[in-house]
Amino acid sequence: xxxxxxxxxxxxxxxxxxxxxxxxxxxxxxxxxxxxxxxxxxxxxxxxxxxxxxxxxxxxxxxxxxxxxxxxxxxxxxxxxxxxxxxxxxxxxxxxxxxxxxxxxxxxxxxxxxxxxxxxxxxxxxxxxxxxxxxxxxxxxxxxxxxxxxxxxxxxxxxxxxxxxxxxxxxxxxxxxxxxxxxxxxxxxxxxxxxxxxxxxxxxxxxxxxxxxxxxx
Numbered sequence: 001x002x003x004x005x006x007x008x009x010x011x012x013x014x015x016x017x018x019x020x021x022x023x024x025x026x027x028x029x030x031x032x033x034x035x036x037x038x039x040x041x042x043x044x045x046x047x048x049x050x051x052x053x054x055x056x057x058x059x060x061x062x063x064x065x066x067x068x069x070x071x072x073x074x075x076x077x078x079x080x081x082x083x084x085x086x087x088x089x090x091x092x093x094x095x096x097x098x099x100x101x102x103x104x105x106x107x108x109x110x111x112x113x114x115x116x117x118x119x120x121x122x123x124x125x126x127x128x129x130x131x132x133x134x135x136x137x138x139x140x141x142x143x144x145x146x147x148x149x150x151x152x153x154x155x156x157x158x159x160x161x162x163x164x165x166x167x168x169x170x171x172x173x174x175x176x177x178x179x180x181x182x183x184x185x186x187x188x189x190x191x192x193x194x195x196x197x198x199x200x201x202x203x204x205x206x207x208x209x210x211x212x213x214x215x216x217x
Contacts, residue, residue: 030130034071041139048139079107123214134210137202164203
């Protein structure tokens with residue numbers, strides 16, 4: 001893993017040198033920022049997005065100043081529907097024209113494709129921004145940007161960083177309860193707990209890990 005991450009970082013440096021060359025067809029070079037925060041959202045989550053905009057995500061010029069002055073980029077990340085130019089896509093286009101806070105992904109939206117969507121987000125963000133950290137957060141999580149930035153800054157000089165939340169909990173064998181575990185028997189006797197594992201609602205990874213995902217997805 002360490003060798004692969006080092007190789008990926010070196011390959012991204014080569015890509016940077018290429019994008020900074022005098023050939024305009026390569027497009028603009030990646031913009032250097034502190035952190036890119038991708039808020040995972042869905043077509044049906046307009047109310048959640050509005051809640052985020054009304055609470056912790058700056059709007060308009062304030063969003064641009066946050067990026068310019070603090071190096072903090074915040075975007076809702078969403079792909080496309082299975083049908084080209086559908087009413088769902090047009091609704092997002094209209095919302096983007098109003099708020100200018102989306103990062104569109106080359107990905108077909110679907111609940112069972114969330115892992116693929118997250119990998120595509122990291123790949124897309126790495127190609128667009130040269131950040132120290134990349135953060136994935138769900139649209140029902142409200143973030144304290146100051147606390148997040150301070151936490152990330154403390155780990156800025158460390159390689160291959162993952163910062164997230166760990167959780168455990170009882171394995172629910174009863175079919176009548178919410179979050180019933182159909183394969184509860186795999187976890188041993190009744191009353192056992194899940195092994196300690198990372199939760200996906202919010203987490204951050206450093207540049208080299210995001211680069212590794214981008215190159216090896």
